[in-house]
Amino acid sequence: MQKLPLEGIRITDFCHVWAGPHVTQWLAVMGAEVIKIESNLHPDLTRSFFAGDKTLTPGLNQSVDFAVLNYGKKCCTINMTLPKGRELAKEIMRVSDIVTENFGGAVMDRWGLGYSDLQKLKPDIIMYSGSGFGRTGPYKELPAYAPIVDAFAGLFSLNGCLGSEPCPFGVGGWTDLVAAQHGAFAILAALHHRSNTGEGQYIDLSMTEVASSFLPDAIMDYTMNDRVQGAQGNRDNAMAPHGCYRCQGDDEWIAIAVSSDEEWKAFCDAIGNPEWTTDERFRDGLNRWKNQEELDRLIQEWTKTYSHHEAMEILQRAGVMAGPSLKAEEVVQDSHLREREFFIDIEHPEMGTVRLARLPWKLSDSPQGNYNHAPSLGEHNDYVFKELLNMSDEKIAQLQEEQVIL
């Protein structure tokens, strides 16, 4: 069996909340050793989600939010507010390939751990900074969360049913995840460059810029045509039908898209060629698009007589694009995802068995990935301070005494 792709790569990880931990989680699963730096003074915020407030309850190791974003990682606790804590963190960075952070502002610089400082520590270090608005520019010190970025970049203005007012995106962390994935890719590119040249570098990722890069049609339409697009709901600029239709059953819906005359014919055959399908108003793509409101109404008459899964099977057998609008619990039950082993069971010392989504791809000749449970606070202090840094028990005890290791 081969090793994991990133085995031998070590990351000192100051990331917290959503956007940052997702970057290093991808890399940890692929084999990088990710050492998360936290402390009992400043545990990762997601450790206290749904665990009440910030008081130090055992709940800090039992947060579902933390568990889904931090599997595969290690954790040690260092009090970064003390100069000695920062010196200790430097020792870990000295033996790392990558340092990652997503603070709300230039915290690393203020700690004397900015990129130029790290370069002195280790010339070929790769440093990743993720932020809402970038590490330069007028908003560099502003805190941000994904929905803030989405609202700023224009995503809200494009979300919602046709012609609606701006609408928050239903998946609050969408841009956190998309930004994190761009970050993971950028880090891999920088690593590739380092392995070819020996040169490290600094990566400055702004979530706002990622969000804009994910709206190219709307932006190009604006820069080319001065047109400001609005919400389109499930509709498309070219295809019709292209919508989501009510099915039998409790809040069951199916999405259907037809992209050509050939698919239209297949669609009509599949639903038994009711008379309306020969209507002049639906004779070609242009007419279907122009008359899609009526078309949607008629299609829904058909979909309402089937469950969403039945409708999907009928249409897919005819070669028509159709997908049920699955609820989260249906995704968990989905027979296809089950056969692909999309969910993995992780044994967690305090939470028991946690069933989580794996990375969304499979490599044919690499092991499945590092799916160790998300670390408890300070779980790897011994490993990091003793094994990695070769510190004596006395030294460690002293640093604990001084609240450096906390």
Add this chain to the structure above:
Amino acid sequence: MGALSSLKVVEWSEFISGPYCGKLLADLGAEVIKVEKPGCGDKTRSYGPFPQDMPHQEKSGLFLYLNTNKLGVSLNIRSVTGAEIFKELLTESDILIENHSPHEVEELGFDYETLKKLNPRLVMASITPFGQTGPYRDYKACNLTSFHASGLAYLNPPEVDDIEQEPPLRGPAHQGDLAAGLNAAIATMSAIFSCHATGLGQHVDLSEQEVLASMIRRNLAGVTYEGITMTRVKGSQSRGGSVMGHCKDGYFFMLCNTDKFWANWVEVMGNPDWAASELFQTTISRRENWDAAKMMIEEWAREQTVDEIVRAAQAKRVPCTPVNTVRESANSELLADRNYFIEVHHKEAGKLTYPGAPYKLSKTPWHVERSAPLLGEHNEEVFCRRLGYTRQDLLIMRAEGVV
């Protein structure tokens, strides 16, 4: 020199997912040869948006954006000669990106088992709606149906008044396809790292359904671990202290998920009496009483301008922003200061403004060296100069519809 300039990539992909994967690699310096079918080329060429809404094969805004920095060849890989040439290209490449159905790829004889005999170092990234295995492997899908079949759309919009009248909605534009291409790029790079160590390539099996389902991993864990069933009905989901409010002149959005943010936000509102109520003093009590807080905030906001609120909130470091259209965001001081947008000159489409770098790399900056290729623009460069075909060969192949 780009971070990835040592990599040679062949992109045999249509529309958005595969091309975005290719773009990510090309914009950091990889040599990406885009293989399109002769005649109509990549589907995106006919998709738009087009300048002045005039369809033109070389002027689709989406195509121009997705294909920067690539070389373009037209090649009918369904012909015998075309297939030969395609395989010659793959022999010299590190990566193949494709997004065709598994059935079609096998039928054409370009499946991984065949290709790895040709080039054991090849990393083949296959981007499909449902992956290479499982009962849905050959099912058809697009951005819309994938958004729904992954559970993402069901959560959007987050709060619905009438679930019978308002269907679940996909996200704006083509973000599902883009996310699939993005994850394929990460997976491909990880396979390249394995190849550094072993000298062997491998097959990347990427499912768009899984990519999108993994975006709601928190909700999925809610089901598997906490037994939570989500509905779309208004008020059924905790929105964690956020408000989108309507001001005199537009919308603002703010998020107060900590005590500190809340205390500062109360100051922004001028310390109204209601905010001092017991109901709003802790994170938990605010979460429970958020509807009431939200109503009061909305009422207050109606008398303010967006700018007044956002400036005051930002001065106190409360996460708060105007709800922008793409125009407002594109013209923002922020994106101008960060030099985000770039101007690209294209032979047919002329000079246009494109979205720029999603990340800034200090030593190997993201940059656009060449605009998207015309259909078949680099046939001669690739087929003659690289593979050694003569111009005479090219003429014959053109006559036969191979290129």
